[in-house]
Amino acid sequence: MINGKIPKLTRRQFLTQTLVGATGLVLVACAAPPTQSGAVPAATQPEAAGPTPVPTAAVSEFGSGERELVFWHGLGGADGKTMTQLLERYTEENPDITVRQELLPWDVFYQKLPTSVIAGTPPDMIITHEWAIGQFGSREMLRSAEEFYTERGLDKSDFLPFAMNNVTYEGEPLGVLLDNHGYATYVNAELLEEAGFDSDSPPTSGSEWLEMALQLTRDQSGKTAAESGFDPENIDTYAYVFGNTRWGPLSALWQFGGDTISEDGTRSTIGDEAAHEALQALHDAIYKQHVIPVPVGYGFRDAYSNRKLAMYSHGSWDLNFIRDQNLESITKLWPMPHWGSVGPAVWMSAHVMATPTGVDDEGAELAAHLTMWLSEHGLDWAKSGQPPARISQQNNAELQQHWHTGNVARQFQEIGRTERQHPNIVEIQRAYHPEFDAILTNSKPIDQALTDADDRIQRILERTA
């Protein structure tokens, strides 16, 4: 027996509510899908002939030509806006071509691409990252890109050698580098000058950097971290933070002469002395000198916008964040801080244009055409904040003078480094990155965390061998 009184629903009420609900659903279903500005909603376009990958994210079509190119990438940030503008220009110049762009979050992109290759419905062209090439190459997921360098006029020596090396798997290039992107250090010139520093003179050594960082970190009473009576429990302004707990510590690791795996890919080196020194230096900066906040979960962009953070290192793609927040006039770009005992180094990566296995010759030809066009328009792509991959374009006088992109390009040419290529690089990254996090949040002793990472990486390397 049910004791509770159930409110009576009349047939009229039921029908009215059903009608209202159904109308709402129909209206929602009929609403236009989100599209990039200036792009025609994909739903209004005729279907392409042949198998077409099912869209799961923002889909836009550019142009109305008869030949359709399906193009997947994950450029969803500020650089995505620049890509949209470039595709609009490309289809204006090539009216016989339609580009169907599918923008996927990178995580989804990296899951969906293998399944599309297995299903025989890959996109004609993708943008991926240089570190993924080893993984894709070992699984035969990409077509050879050798013809770009032998027949279409690209010169391998016009790209940074280590980036070019990562795009090459077992001697064969599998893509064309679009840009070099990576860590840039954004500096609030006003805060530096208020503290008595010249914002045009970056520190040149670890001790100089630390001295400056101690002066820039202030507690709520206004005392700097260099003064006695400084209260580390109530810090108002921090000197510095790295926005990602993988790329920051990796840069430090290289500066101390360490690495994650050996050059021949047979031995884990994350447990070596250099890694201990690098992580100890960062740990000390957080918990002893108090010049860096615990970076996990720290809202570095909010802090920087609100003058609570003097410097931060994050991606070259942050240029548009600086612009959107009207911080361009007070921001300067510095090279990565020098912490290490061996030499300067900064983490960088690169976007790569490639064509998956299983694309027919017509699709591959369209992809090659767009790839070459984008490669030639590298200086336009640089408006996104990402330096073009071609060194000849990076050395363009106008680009070199740009306060952001010119500086970033120079930094990558001089001290840029990428991770080593490996068929299971993502698994290796997932083996050490959480351990870096554990060290930086003081959840694990440095020795234990690095030993755990070392064990896991060594097992991955042995399994792959």
Next chain:
Amino acid sequence: VAVQRQPAPRPKYRWRKVLPNYLFILPYFLFFLLFRLGPDLYGFYVSFFNWEILIRAKPFIGFGNYAELMRDNLWWTALRNTVLFACFTVAGNMSLALLVATLLKQRMPGHEFFRVVFYTPVVLSVAVMGVVLVRVFNTEYGLLNFYLNWLGFKSVPWLANANLVIPVLSGASVWWTFGFPMLILLAGLLNIPDHLYEAAKIDGANSWAAFIKITIPLLRPVLLFVLVTQFISHLQVFGQMFIMTQGGPGHASYSIVMYLYDTGWRFFRMGYASAMAFSLAALILTITLINFRLFGQRVEY
């Protein structure tokens, strides 16, 4: 008196009688066969191979993946995190749901409004819930620390402290999911006849005694249902960790399903991921059987 035996119905007649029943379940059964049982069995088969996406050689390795799992420290870490999370969340959900359902049964003013309010978080997707709660628990600019600072307390790194992260995620999940068990328990409470409480009152029992001696025993089948379904659900936790902590700090909130997802879709090791999936299924089955054994007795008055 001789008992007259009913003749058994002829097989053809019996089939004609039961055939519509099978036809009714046929669409679902086909769907189940194609999209559930088939892939499950195939996954079990895959777990015996070194099966990597797009790698041609897929050697049979017998129980190799299961043996590797037993030696894998990260598996045990993820298992510990998952079981802790499930125990905290199920305990929190059951206690809070029972408390709120008991209060709502009293038909106090506005009880229908509160029933809706308590149920509302259930309709949120895990993505929405995660994004909102990251803002609540953020160390620097989170709502919770804002109020703590306002009251004069120091900020707490809710999601960046290895010892706090699982209880915090459990608390968040209780807020998000307790509405469903609350509704089930409320329906169960409303099913207990009033005359039993009246009889207890006449016999001099106070409210607590009535709750312990009448409500809990008669609610046992409903409690068992809630307990079993809650454990099954929370042992498969993924979204909260994936969105709010990415399994961190370190591996402090790394769950089995996160590890499974990483192994299958980021590392492309489908054989090993399948072994994890079936090990998790075995764990869920074991916990379910224990729950049935401990709480399965039925009480009738």
